[in-house]
Amino acid sequence: MYSGAAAAAGSPRRDFISVTLGSEEAVGVGGYNNSKAWRRRSCWRKWKQLSRLQRSVILFLFAFLAVCGVISYTSMGETWKSITNKSLDDQRTEKEIPRLKLANPAVLPAPQKADANHGDYPELSLQKPPKPPHVRRGPSNLQIKAPRRDTRLKTRHDTMRAVEGLVEADKVEKTEKSIISWRGAVIEPDQSTEPPSSKITEPEKPSSLEAEDQKEPVPINERQLAVIEAFRHAWKGYKDFAWGHDELKPLSKSYNEWFGLGLTLIDALDTMWILGLKEEFEEARKWVANDLVFDKNVDVNLFESTIRILGGLLSTYHLSGDSLFLEKAKDIGNRLMPAFKTPSKIPYSDVNIGRGTAHPPRWTSDSTVAEVTSIQLEFRELSRLTGDEKFQKAVDEVMKHVHILSGKNDGLVPMFINTNSGQFTHLGVYTLGARADSYYEYLLKQWIQGGKKENELLEDYMRAIEGVKKHLLQRSEPKKLTFVGELAHGHFSAKMDHLVCFLPGTLALGAHNGLAADHMKLAETLIETCYQMYAQAETGLSPEIVHFNLHAQKGHKDVEIKPADRHNLLRPETVESLFYMYRFTGDKKYQDWGWEILQNFNRYTRVPTGGYTSINNVQNPSNPEPRDKMESFFLGETLKYMFLLFSDDMDLINLDKYIFNTEAHPLPIWVPA
Numbered sequence: 163m164y165s166g167a168a169a170a171a172g173s174p175r176r177d178f179i180s181v182t183l184g185s186e187e188a189v190g191v192g193g194y195n196n197s198k199a200w201r202r203r204s205c206w207r208k209w210k211q212l213s214r215l216q217r218s219v220i221l222f223l224f225a226f227l228a229v230c231g232v233i234s235y236t237s238m239g240e241t242w243k244s245i246t247n248k249s250l251d252d253q254r255t256e257k258e259i260p261r262l263k264l265a266n267p268a269v270l271p272a273p274q275k276a277d278a279n280h281g282d283y284p285e286l287s288l289q290k291p292p293k294p295p296h297v298r299r300g301p302s303n304l305q306i307k308a309p310r311r312d313t314r315l316k317t318r319h320d321t322m323r324a325v326e327g328l329v330e331a332d333k334v335e336k337t338e339k340s341i342i343s344w345r346g347a348v349i350e351p352d353q354s355t356e357p358p359s360s361k362i363t364e365p366e367k368p369s370s371l372e373a374e375d376q377k378e379p380v381p382i383n384e385r386q387l388a389v390i391e392a393f394r395h396a397w398k399g400y401k402d403f404a405w406g407h408d409e410l411k412p413l414s415k416s417y418n419e420w421f422g423l424g425l426t427l428i429d430a431l432d433t434m435w436i437l438g439l440k441e442e443f444e445e446a447r448k449w450v451a452n453d454l455v456f457d458k459n460v461d462v463n464l465f466e467s468t469i470r471i472l473g474g475l476l477s478t479y480h481l482s483g484d485s486l487f488l489e490k491a492k493d494i495g496n497r498l499m500p501a502f503k504t505p506s507k508i509p510y511s512d513v514n515i516g517r518g519t520a521h522p523p524r525w526t527s528d529s530t531v532a533e534v535t536s537i538q539l540e541f542r543e544l545s546r547l548t549g550d551e552k553f554q555k556a557v558d559e560v561m562k563h564v565h566i567l568s569g570k571n572d573g574l575v576p577m578f579i580n581t582n583s584g585q586f587t588h589l590g591v592y593t594l595g596a597r598a599d600s601y602y603e604y605l606l607k608q609w610i611q612g613g614k615k616e617n618e619l620l621e622d623y624m625r626a627i628e629g630v631k632k633h634l635l636q637r638s639e640p641k642k643l644t645f646v647g648e649l650a651h652g653h654f655s656a657k658m659d660h661l662v663c664f665l666p667g668t669l670a671l672g673a674h675n676g677l678a679a680d681h682m683k684l685a686e687t688l689i690e691t692c693y694q695m696y697a698q699a700e701t702g703l704s705p706e707i708v709h710f711n712l713h714a715q716k717g718h719k720d721v722e723i724k725p726a727d728r729h730n731l732l733r734p735e736t737v738e739s740l741f742y743m744y745r746f747t748g749d750k751k752y753q754d755w756g757w758e759i760l761q762n763f764n765r766y767t768r769v770p771t772g773g774y775t776s777i778n779n780v781q782n783p784s785n786p787e788p789r790d791k792m793e794s795f796f797l798g799e800t801l802k803y804m805f806l807l808f809s810d811d812m813d814l815i816n817l818d819k820y821i822f823n824t825e826a827h828p829l830p831i832w833v834p835a
């Protein structure tokens with residue numbers, strides 16, 4: 163552009179010509195060679211005209227410059243060589259030992275006196291690479307969506323592992339490779355299943371509870387460790403002699419089959435989670451994944467399989483976030499639904515989960531009232547999780563029906579209900595024990611689960627407690643213990659089942675949720691009675707049923723035990739109520755009472771080769787007559803409530819967030835307080 167402009171100006175100058183020398187257009191090839199020859203001749207002429215001295219000086223200068231050039235070339239070559247080699251070395255280092263270099267260069271020790279003092283520096287091989295991030299594989303819509311979990315359970319799991327010295331780096335690394343979830347829930351990458359339905363609405367977490375979650379984890383104490391030890395002992399027996407079967411027979415080192423569905427294992431899943439027994443949980447989880455099959459030609463009891471299996475799977479899903487348990491819960495939930503196909507919609511007691519048929523017991527068309535009214539927490543939760551309302555509809559219908567049914571006595575219900583007519587049968591007998599107990603418990607708990615909006619449930623509960631006060635409360639002699647008796651056709655009986663000891667806990671839970679303060683007073687007196695049912699037996703373990711003395715008699719205690727009633731099945735109800743009482747009052751005496759009970763279980767029911775057994779005679783410490791059976795609720799309920807009772811962490815399964823079903827499986831409260 164510049165040359166064009168100059169040409170256009172029409173003023174060729176020498177300088178300008180030299181610029182255009184390279185242009186063929188300007189000089190042509192021949193012109194260029196002629197000029198070279200001319201320049202050579204003129205230089206030679208000038209050299210000849212110089213004096214000898216001048217020529218010598220010039221030659222010397224050339225020689226000097228040549229020597230300098232050679233020297234500087236040599237030293238630059240060395241420098242260049244070293245630079246080139248260094249960069250090659252660097253490249254090799256990054257390619258050949260990339261992990262050492264990339265792992266954590268900032269913590270590598272400086273390489274000083276490396277040979278003189280090996281011990282001062284950590285071996286490179288001992289340096290732990292940074293933990294890989296937890297990676298969820300697979301398309302995002304197939305990834306497991308965990309429900310919101312109690313973060314205190316997570317931190318407690320960490321504490322537990324530390325306390326027991328279970329944290330071994332290699333195990334942790336191994337586990338991290340094979341799982342994609344945290345803390346115990348082994349979710350193998352290829353086992354991810356579809357997420358919960360989009361209709362699921364997890365309850366929002368109030369900010370105050372978020373703050374609670376961030377509190378320091380409370381360390382596990384000695385008594386809790388004793389519970390863990392007891393659990394492990396029980397689990398050892400189950401694992402060695404009854405793995406995958408319903409119940410352990412610890413003395414004969416065999417098992418008992420009821421439904422053939424691994425009842426003890428499923429009932430114990432969330433207990434293991436809460437106790438922080440990661441390895442045991444993982445092993446059990448594998449059994450659920452690989453061996454738990456519901457497609458079986460087997461009759462199961464609707465109530466028992468709902469509270470133990472469906473309830474256990476749902477709570478384990480909530481605690482672990484592992485969708486395997488939700489899938490299994492859906493499966494069993496669907497298979498139980500035929501029970502509701504009755505003329506009255508009051509479900510049959512038994513269902514064949516393989517054939518999809520249901521029926522009442524052989525000898526009657528009645529179901530027990532407790533059984534048909536204590537499956538609601540689980541089916542309602544299943545509807546919420548799946549978005550399929552059929553589960554909730556079926557069980558709500560039962561509650562609505564019972565709400566308006568005649569035959570109650572001041573809110574107290576008879577024990578049987580007919581599946582054809584939908585009417586109560588065997589009228590006139592009222593108890594808070596067997597066959598009616600959890601009807602009362604679930605009235606309150608459903609009301610809490612649903613966010614305290616379902617007024618009919620609350621009405622029925624309040625009326626029933628008034629009925630208890632009016633018809634069933636009495637005081638014993640000599641200690642004047644308040645107890646809950648039974649009413650049969652107008653006659654009061656001073657009989658009380660151990661099962662009734664759920665009541666103090668339920669009353670306390672109601673009072674905690676804003677119900678009448680006198681419910682708490684009643685809870686305090688009743689839990690004292692339940693404790694005395696243990697303390698007044700020779701083994702310190704309660705019998706199944708007691709009769710209270712209404713009149714003082716010399717040499718007689720408050721509690722009388724009939725020969726047919728003196729067995730103990732390792733039941734949970736008193737420990738359950740102790741747990742609620744301690745949570746709501748902070749009174750350590752409840753923990754101490756629970757501790758006495760645990761020690762007596764260890765003294766009289768523990769089988770040395772593994773497991774615990776029911777006993778036939780709580781009055782004979784020298785021979786309590788072991789029955790050779792460990793009920794699944796010992797692991798599902800009794801030991802779980804023990805552990806929670808001894809915990810000083812009031813937020814471990816926070817009672818404003820969770821509601822326990824009647825088998826001690828915690829389910830979320832839909833609208834937490």
Ligand code: DMJ
Nearest residue numbers: 600733734735795824825
């Ligand atoms: C458990 O299966 C449940 O607690 C049920 O409500 C009553 N019976 C046993 C424990 O005693």
